[in-house]
Amino acid sequence: MSASPIQAMTFYRQREAQTIITSLRAAESILILGETGSGKSQVAQYVHNQLQKEGYLSVLVPQDVPKAQILSITSCLGIPDTNIEGGKLTLPQLQNEILITLEETTCFLIFDDAHRLTPLIRFWLERLYNQGQAMALFANSPPAEGIFLRLPRFTLKPLPPKAIKQIILETAQHLNCQLSNAQVSQMLAYCGGSPLLAQRVVKESYLEIEPEGPDHHQQIDITPFLVALLMLAGMIRIIGIGLNRVSLYLIGGLCLILVGVIRYLVYRLPKNNRRRLS
């Protein structure tokens, strides 16, 4: 049993990966968006492996401090990190060296979790992009500016229930736990097309932990619609005035107050903070 069975999972994003590879081969950069757990890292790894298999030079830049990220690229490109006098090159010097080398070398840069890149790296990526360097950035709601705004982009859609079900079964198999169809069907409701959540929910079941609530974004809060619908009861008041029926006028008024109270109470409830777990 491994800590993260993700590598062993069947890959369900062949089509998206192929689009990225085709784009990179055509020297076009691309931005891939997807909520946490949608499988971006898996796709990035798959694209990197495929490009290497095809004989291309590809760098999957790790999530690290800027210097370590730049050094990972220089080491792949065979750029020495010292000058002729043996002194260590500074970060801007290393970035310049990469710019010069990539002018003559074909190499694909793949950045996972690109929304965490520092402005220093993002500005440098813009220079690379202007130079015609092909890169693939995987990000989760990045700022709508700079390199993120300039790149053609697509979003990783939630996986279909069939694929999520398969991931649940594979994870269960990996953990040596038996799941009934009823359990799988109930687990699917917590996943919302996210492979990460599919794995998590099986682990929770394995550890006999009651799932707290779905963390996926595939949900709509219908509270405002319900309140709006209830407020239509206020029309009774208008009808009451029109028909000179005091009872209807009274009921309409009572309904409006009731809806107002419900609305007040509902909106006093804390909002669901997706940035923090509660």
Next chain:
Amino acid sequence: MTGCTHIIFSATGACILLGTADPIVLSIAGIMGLLPDVDTSRSWSGQLLKPLSHYLEKHHTHRGCTHSLLASIVIAIASSPVILLNPQIYGAIVLGYTLGWFADCFTKTGVQGLYPSQVRLVCPGHPKYRLTTGSKAEYILMAVLITVLSLFIWINSGSGFIQSLNWILGSSFGAVEQYKQEGGQYLLIVHIKGRNVQTQQPVDGQFDIVQDLSANSLIVRQGDSFFVAGTQGNLNIEANSMRVVGKQPITFKVQKLDFQDKLISDILSNLPMNSYLTGEILIDGEVDSITTPVGQLSTIQAQNQGRVTKLTLISAINKDVLKLTKNSFGSGSIFVRNLQPHAAPP
């Protein structure tokens, strides 16, 4: 959400929206509320329809396709022949099913209400405040729903929501509205609490409603005494509360009579003695003086106009008018209202 909560939620919704207390209709709505959960073999409906529940949980998400508008539309179309037999039962089927899955919007995982879209509908937004099956919050909700259901069964088995509210408020406009609606079929008995404006005596008793005067006042009768009761206008009784407490089915007939220089007793004696007369009669000569006790409505008003006397009648009883106009000739135009009680009590 447990099966019990589904049954009560759907029955309550059907009771409110269909305005019925019919146990068959509410039972059908409650049972239909269980049907969306056929997508899991752990539910009551899943246990009952095992092959279907096994198929659904093998191929679909829990609270998925069966918990959607699409499923409601399918149910509405499939059960459409029922509308010919009983529209209320058809309403209970469709409404019960829809409310059955809608109730699950308040659970942790929500429902795929817009199936085939995978988006789940939830309420409220924070999962912490949504229901977990079998939790304390669910039992509290169940208790609230049972209370609401009982209240609406009581309301619907009576005269409906509006009249029940008017009864609780004891408002004069409520009594007037009820008279306008039911005065043609029933003799309404109203319990009035208040005071007599002229005599300052407290009033607490039952009266028959004779007719409405305005949106807030009625002419009522207790024996042979007539009063204007209400909250606004020229009143005999200023009412603090007016509640319709009883009704007797009647046959209601109205006819108009126009006559010129006729012996009035010939005309009125052909009418039922208890019928109400409203209108004007001009009588040749004078009539006996009319005395009405203080604090009561004078239903017959006489005005001497030289050689003739003008009688203005407001729901005056035929026998009283006949007594006053015997052997008199006159002309007039009157409306005769005859309220004939049915043989059987309501």
